[in-house]
Each structure stands twice: as C-alpha cells, then as structure tokens.
Amino acid sequence: KAIVLRDIGELKAAQAQILEQEKVLSIMTERERLGRELHDGPGQVWSYLGLRLRTVETLLAEDRPDKARQEVGRLIGTVGELNADARESIVGLKLAGGAGNGLLAKLADYLAWYRDSTGLSVEFSRPTGPMAALSDLREVQLLRIIQEALTNIRKHACASRVRVGLGEEGERIVVWIEDDGCGFDVAATPEAKASFGLKIMAERAEEAGGQLQIESIVSGGTRVTVSFDPAKGQNRGQSDADTAG
DSSP, X not given: OHHHHHHHHXXXXXXXXXXXXXXXXXXXXXXXXXXXXXXXXXXXXXXXXXXXXXXXXXXXXXTOHHHHHHHXXXXXXXXXXXXXXXXXXXXXXXXXXXXXXXXXXXXXXXXXXXHHHHOOXXXXXXXXXXXXXXXXXXXXXXXXXXXXXXXXXXIIIOOSEEEXXXXXXXXXXXXXXXXXXXXXXXXXXXXXXXXHHHHHHHHHHHHTTOEEEEEEETTTEEEEEEEEOTTSOOOHHHHHHHXXX
C-alpha cells in the first residue's frame, strides 16, 4: 500500500509539474507573439504619427493653419484608435492570463466588457454540454483570435450586431464570430493586401493546430471561423522557436 500511495503521489506531482510547465510555455509564447505584433502593428502607427506631426510643423512654418488643423484632427482620431486598441489589449491579456475560470467564463466576461465599451449588440452562443479540456496555450490563442476579430469589427465593419459562438461539431471544436456590417470581397483581396489583423488570426489558428476560415459578403457581413480537433496536438514548432528566441 505504501508503494502504491507513493507512486500515486509521484504521478500527481509529475502531472502538476507538466501543467505548470505548460502555463510557463503559454506565457512565454504569448510574450513573443505580442512583441512581434507590437513591432509590426502599433510600432508602425507611431512612425506614422511622427511623420504627420512633422507635416503639421511644416504647414505651420509655411503659415497654412487651416491645413495644419486638418492634420491635427486626423491625428486626434488616430490617437483615439490607439487608445481603444490599448484598452482592448489590456482587458484581453488580463482575461487570458487570469487564474481559474474556464474559457467560457473568460469569454463571457470579455464580451460583456466589449458590449459596454462599444455599444454594439453582442450575442454569445454557448455549448449545450461539457466541452473537451483545452491546454492553456490553446485557450490563450482562441481568446486572442476572438479579441482580434472583435477589434476588426469595431474598427472596420460599421456593424450594429455581433454574434460569437463556441461549440463542438463532431470531434472538432468550433469558434465563430460574425457581424452584420459592411463586409468585403475576400476573393478580390490579394494576400499581400490582407489586413494585419487577419494575418495575426491565421497565424494564431495555425499555432493552435487549427484552421481559420473567413466568409464575407459586401454589405452582408463577415463570419470568422476557427476549428480544430482537441485530441490532436497543437503546432508547437513556432511556439518552441519563439520560446528559444
């Protein structure tokens, strides 16, 4: 009996250690990801702001105050967008890194904040039964994909209603986000011109071992879907490389 109890204790300790290592990997991977996103996204916006401020300076030196005021108005709008993006990122990071609470609870909290912050009508479709357990890394990626999709809706869709769903189809877990906004022609948008946010979502879905699908109709809204088999391992290649870096 003593041997059995000792083996059980060692097994539980090993399982706890694995879970802790997975949490550490999740945090490190997300830090690396955020570093790349900040460099490629907001970092470019700050460069843009610097250039526009120099334009304002030139206009004032040339005694063209009306043009300078127009530039300042555009800059105020850009700074407002940056502030909204930063608040969304902070809230999303707090939820993704929060201890306890499952994916559903975190997602419900974020959607409540998003509804209050944007004034949009938000519907949340929950699974009817228990879902397969997800790793911390996968959970973070899903939350961030949903957050990025909702950010794109706020900034570009001109929508009045948003629907977010999470459930299972056969052996696959499916997450979808759709809006009733202006939509766009997916086929007519070359990969080189695809939005930064769409590229981020595609990379995150791939790293989580899933697939991202985007369906959109001009003036008919957009639907973003992520699906994956929870029994299959996620793509650790990129994550391991990021962690090593």
